[in-house]
Amino acid sequence: xxxxxxxxxxxxxxxxxxxxxxxxxxxxxxxxxxxxxxxxxxxxxxxxxxxxxxxxxxxxxxxxxxxxxxxxxxxxxxxxxxxxxxxxxxxxxxxxxxxxxxxxxxxxxxxxxxxxxxxx
Amino acid sequence: xxxxxxxxxxxxxxxxxxxxxxxxxxxxxxxxxxxxxxxxxxxxxxxxxxxxxxxxxxxxxxxxxxxxxxxxxxxxxxxxxxxxxxxxxxxxxxxxxxxxxxxxxxx
Numbered sequence: 290x291x292x293x294x295x296x297x298x299x300x301x302x303x304x305x306x307x308x309x310x311x312x313x314x315x316x317x318x319x320x321x322x323x324x325x326x327x328x329x330x331x332x333x334x335x336x337x338x339x340x341x342x343x344x345x346x347x348x349x350x351x352x353x354x355x356x357x358x359x360x361x362x363x364x365x366x367x368x369x370x371x372x373x374x375x376x377x378x379x380x381x382x383x384x385x386x387x388x389x390x391x392x393x394x395x396x397x398x399x400x401x402x403x404x405x406x407x408x409x
Numbered sequence: 410x411x412x413x414x415x416x417x418x419x420x421x422x423x424x425x426x427x428x429x430x431x432x433x434x435x436x437x438x439x440x441x442x443x444x445x446x447x448x449x450x451x452x453x454x455x456x457x458x459x460x461x462x463x464x465x466x467x468x469x470x471x472x473x474x475x476x477x478x479x480x481x482x483x484x485x486x487x488x489x490x491x492x493x494x495x496x497x498x499x500x501x502x503x504x505x506x507x508x509x510x511x512x513x514x515x516x
Contacts, residue, residue, distance in 0.1 A: 324505070326507075333507055333508070333509045333510045334446075334448075334454065334497055334507040335507070336504075336505040336506065336507065339505075348504075350504070350505075351410075384453055384454075386453075386454075388501075393442060393501055393502065394459075395444035395456055395459035395460075395465075395499070395501060396444070396446075396454070396456060397456050397459075397465060397466075399453035399454060399455075400453065401453060402453055
């Protein structure tokens with residue numbers, strides 16, 4: 290069965306960076322796009338960007354351009370999301386979500402979420 | 410950017426009743442690339458509907474989606490206790506955006 294297992298919770302100081310991982314299993318890693326979505330406490334879902342695990346270009350939401358980097362390691366079926374210049378407004382649960390086999394697809398499978406807390 | 414507006418913000422109903430949730434887009438959603446998700450506290454979202462009206466794998470047939478263009482609806486025909494949750498619509502035809510959510514609560 291498809292599983293997306295994310296790294297554990299993080300506490301960071303303002304101005305720092307955080308890198309969250311998402312290890313995929315149960316399917317062919319390079320065949321499906323992966324997305325990152327975040328959810329601030331008590332708030333809705335916010336799409337951050339998409340990565341093609343086969344090595345194609347990434348695409349980021351304009352809000353995060355210049356501050357987010359998504360990468361992948363096909364040898365371990367893992368994608369990463371790094372967010373820099375953190376502020377308290379970045380405190381949120383970060384999810385990876387598997388998209389479709391094209392760049393247009395709904396999110397059938399989700400990771401368990403990683404809580405990132407930004408606090409001085 | 411396509412903005413999705415969900416209504417109502419909160420819907421209070423009893424088990425056994427019918428729920429109708431609305432999602433309106435600021436511009437037409439191409440090819441009906443519209444999905445609905447359910448989220449319970451402390452859990453990741455779960456895909457219910459994709460392509461505006463296709464149920465995802467394992468989703469009970471009391472959930473149905475309809476609509477096209479800018480107006481979409483999620484209907485739950487007879488509410489079960491486990492259906493009380495927050496529901497989000499999402500468009501994936503032009504980049505990706507989510508609605509702000511509808512909280513379906515027990516009356």
